[in-house]
Amino acid sequence: MTKDGAGTDQIPGLDDLPRTSPKTSDKAGKAGKGGKKGVRRPAEELPVARIAVDVSLPHLDRPFDYLVPAQMSDEVVPGCRVRVRFAGQLVDGFVLERVAESDHDGKLLFLERVTSSEPVLTREMVALIREVADRYAGTFADVLRLAVPPRHARVEAEPVAPAPDTAAEPAEDGVAGGLGAWAHYPAGASFLSALAEGRAPHAVWTALPGPAWTAAIARAVAVTLGSGRGALVVVADGRDVARVDAALTAELGEGVHVALTAELGPAERYRRWLAVLRGSARAVVGTRAAMFAPVSDLGLVVLWDDGDDVHAEPHAPYPHARDVLALRAHRVRAGALIGGFARSTDASQLVESGWAHALAADRAHVRAVMPRVRYVGEDAQLARDAAARSARLPNIAFEVARQALDDGPVLVQVPRRGYVPTIACARCRTPAQCGACQGPLSLPSSHAAPYCRWCGRIAGDWQCPECGFVHLRAVVVGAKRTAEELGRAFPGVPVRTSGRDAVLERVGPERALVVATPGAEPPAEDGYGAALLLDGWVLLGRPDLRAGEETLRRWLNAASLVRPKGPVVVAAEGTLPAVQALVRWDPVTYAERELAERREVGFPPAARMASLTGTSAAIRELLADARLPEGAEVLGPVPVPSPPGPGADAQDRERALIRVPRAAGPALARALKEAQGVRSARKAAETVRVQIDPLELI
Structure with missing residues (x-):
């Protein structure tokens, strides 16, 4: 099924x-x-x-x-x-x-x-x-598959390890053990005190730039375990799991917690999952799937970088880790900590509703540890370099990188991976497409012929269907091409790349240029001397409701790896709200303003929405069966692009959106569930994909 x-x-x-x-x-x-x-x-x-x-x-x-x-x-x-x-x-x-x-x-x-x-x-x-x-x-069965891993009989037969006595000496594990990284937050002491006393504080945490966020999470977990309760930490990827795992080991010692990632393999993952179920481990850190980890007597749930789209489950019914952890915390009266360098509009909604309180450092301390951000196109730059606004690597970026390389590595963030992922006709700018499947053409290297990203065919004899021209130009430049250009611009300086194909775990203090795609930026041993955030228009120009919010999140995550007061250059127009929020290092104000604007136009998270994807007939049939709540607004259906690739379903697909006030969200889900049940009972031939609060609306 x-x-x-x-x-x-x-x-x-x-x-x-x-x-x-x-x-x-x-x-x-x-x-x-x-x-x-x-x-x-x-x-x-x-x-x-x-x-x-x-x-x-x-x-x-x-x-x-x-x-x-x-x-x-x-x-x-x-x-x-x-x-x-x-x-x-x-x-x-x-x-x-x-x-x-x-x-x-x-x-x-x-x-x-x-x-x-x-x-x-x-x-x-x-x-x-x-x-x-x-x-x-x-359905219950769909969620059950996400919550319980497959069985391994040999692992079940292994002897059960004894449960650690984490509450034997609460004075050492409680607030008396020190605030640690929380000392920089005015409300940090009260948050830890509430956890130590067995209460359930809910906080949306705007973390200070730098690597101390792992130690702060570990201290909160230690305080929770000292009160005799368990803790669950969910992060975006395996590299973050390793960092939090190391911090927890330093704070708690060996054998108190387990790390759950897909890289462990089915047997080892099930072994650790059973250790949590049986009480042999009282704390868990893991990626998205760990949100269902069976921690007994749960006292704290932590979600780091909740705006990252990897926290949204890609399988039905598509739950988000933020919502699941919030439900768990509310159900068992546990504390909740939703944090990151940026703040999502969904987290701001939790603060505005009163469910959570804001947890942030004072502005004086933020200014002392934040990097010094400059944007391309300042008046002083234009006076010296008239091409600063249009150049991909303007003069200020070269100057900053050259000076910072004397003290260590420099980070270069590029939005796209590959060499030249998007190309077009050099004369009329028509996007280059494959003649066989109409997929987009790409250049894998400077000496290779263009190929199709869908079917893989080589298009060495490509000719523009509009003007007949045979030459191509780059529309978007990827990380590999950027690394090649920087290697020529900085001879003798090592250039390293980090992306989907090969992600660097860490870089040393020696001088180097590190070219990385968003989310693959490796931390430097002593912090980066500077950061260049290139091609901001690619991120900000995406046709996505969350484009500005997501762009700011990626920028803040990269800039947080730079040393305090270190230079950061962002290649984007300085008047844009996201750029101004980065310059001031003020993600809270940006998220609150974004939430207010969405409330005016009725967009999530100010409203609840459902996405229905399928054929036109199937969508209209489901809508006819659904008893939607009062005030529901149906938008569409409208055609949606077919999935990429030559084997994609050629059947026309459409999507309809249903919008309701936040209070009517449960009624909307119930109505769609009942309508799906009606279609299932009469053996409808075509399925409709139903997503509640989808990340993508466009």
């Missing part, structure tokens, strides 16, 4: 099922104790198991009742994995609870077998999964 929902024709008879299948299997299996051969007896105590079956069809998004065979009674515990007969097929399931009797009038099937008696699904996780599914108009 697909993540977006499968047709019911894959499992025959599903739309005719009551609470459970009405017929008992003819092959009943082994006999119960004292029973006849081939006949099963139900367990004497709590003979009915309520099971979440691994079926994603919306109209079957409910638990089903099965009888527990007497010989399996000790193994069938709430949270364990089982196999059951469902519509004639064996499917996986999880036991939610055992009850004395079922409210189903028909005959119940028996469980087929117990896959594992390990209770991997806790009561708290069940409630969270249900809440996330309802918030995002998804």
